[in-house]
Amino acid sequence: MKPVIALVGRPNVGKSTLFNRLTGTRDAIVADFAGLTRDRHYGNGRVGAREFIVIDTGGFEPTAESGIYREMAKQTRQAVAESDVVIFVVDARAGLSAQDHDIANYLRRLGKPTLLVANKAEGMQQGLQLVEFFELGLGEVLPVSSAHGQGVRSMVETALDLLPPPPEDAEDPDGADDGVIRLAVAGRPNVGKSTLINAWLGEERLVAFDMPGTTRDAITVPFEREGRRFELVDTAGLRRKGRVFEAIEKFSVVKTLQAIERAHVVVLLLDATQGVTDQDAHIAGYILESGRAVVLAMNKWDAVDSYQREQVERQMENRLSFLKFAPLHLISAKKRQGLGPLWKSIAQAHASAMRKMPTPQLTRLLQESVAFQAPPKTGMYRSKMRYAHQGGMNPPVIVIHGNSLEQVPEVYRRFLEGRFRKAFNLIGTPLRIEFRTAS
Ligand code: GDP
Ligand code: GDP
Secondary structure: OOOEEEEEOOOOOOHHHHHHHHHOOOOOEEOOOOOOOOOOEEEEEEEOOEEEEEEEOOOOOOOOOOHHHHHHHHHHHHHHHHOOEEEEEEEOOOOOOHHHHHHHHHHHHHOOOEEEEEEOOOOOOHHHHOHHHHHHOOOOEEEOEOOOOEOHHHHHHHHHHOOOOOOOOOOOOOOOOOOEEEEEEEOOOOOOHHHHHHHHHOOOOEEEOOOOOOOOOOOOEEEEEOOEEEEEOOOOOEEEEOOEEEEOOOOOHHHHHHHHHHOOEEEEEEEOOOEOOHHHHHHHHHHHHHOOEEEEEEEOHHHOOHHHHHHHHHHHHHHOHHHOOOOEEEOEOOOOEOHHHHHHHHHHHHHHHOOOOOHHHHHHHHHHHHHHOOOOEEOOEEOEEEEEEEEEOOOOEEEEEEEOOOOOOHHHHHHHHHHHHHHHOOOOOOOEEEEEEOO
């Protein structure tokens, strides 16, 4: 499981700048809380070979008594609770402030692994100016510049080194194929996750069995259905009560992200009575980014009339257009309608994500595609595509080798993707195409 880093500090010290640098994106997953100017933001971070989830928090004033600051402080406490390690950001230029002391006191009492970082330290004579931060009682302060990237890599390495090493038997959903389909059901609270899972587990064709040594407190349910082995990976926001599942109050974005990470196939559950919300779209975006196979299920189809149905279908098209490759099912978990076809799509998505594509066949397909429609000329040279091989599974990656492939336009990449998808019957999985130029 990816470790979780929370960025904490008072407003304006540069947390979001640091967040953007760590995630390489401005599109954060946002936990929606009405009326907040700054929410918690969640993103996938990667520095060198190290991957992690990073949470950006708003401004933190732990002693705030009322209003927006109190709400922000609550948000920050939750982010800290969800994290494995805290990066406490102070402003090297502004120097130490009273708020910094309050935050430090809070973090010290908590006892969570904490790294103190002084941002905006570019071009500063570190030794001298940073001495004052020792007062915070959090040990050495690490100078960084989020805006310029200095010190960020070693900051992440230092932070992650504060954590115990991951267990040896950590799962590797990217490579391992032990025949078990790891399945996660993701979705906002109340969309019907526990109803769906209980409907599944109540099916006659489904045989639940206990598997020894499954992880910690995680909800992991192995079962067999029509000769296929599945494992429900800890689905966020659910608790097991005997043989049934029930929703727990708090929705945890981190747990959702980790469940997605561990799964082969994610069922993204939506609520037809609510339509497609921002948070649905955020979760969908994360699934796409993680490269997982995905099946969309619009639940509570029994509870909407024909007018609402039409609206919901239009929303799906508009707001989830980036998941066009994912099959969509209109279901009712409560009435157990549409569940059979959903299983078919899950199996199909898994098979697609794990598809083996032999080099000769890929190369032949590539050559046929180029003959059908040559890549457009960009700049001085026309791209030459010579051969293709598979660069990975879950998601499948196709690597195309040739010359002058630096500027292959997006439309042409999509044209190739369509042909590969069709030829290998890839449904429900993202497909990545990479170009590699020889010279
Ligand atoms: P946040 O409120 O803690 O999220 O802070 P922001 O990321 O919004 O940054 C606050 C201000 O500090 C912005 O004007 C940033 O451009 C600036 N800033 C952030 N990082 C750096 C840095 O490394 N060096 C300098 N000089 N300014 C920075
Ligand atoms: P979770 O928070 O995502 O696990 O959602 P639950 O499974 O607890 O369901 C939330 C509410 O939606 C409950 O009142 C369910 O009875 C209801 N619900 C779940 N599935 C359906 C469905 O297919 N149709 C209708 N009409 N209601 C449903």
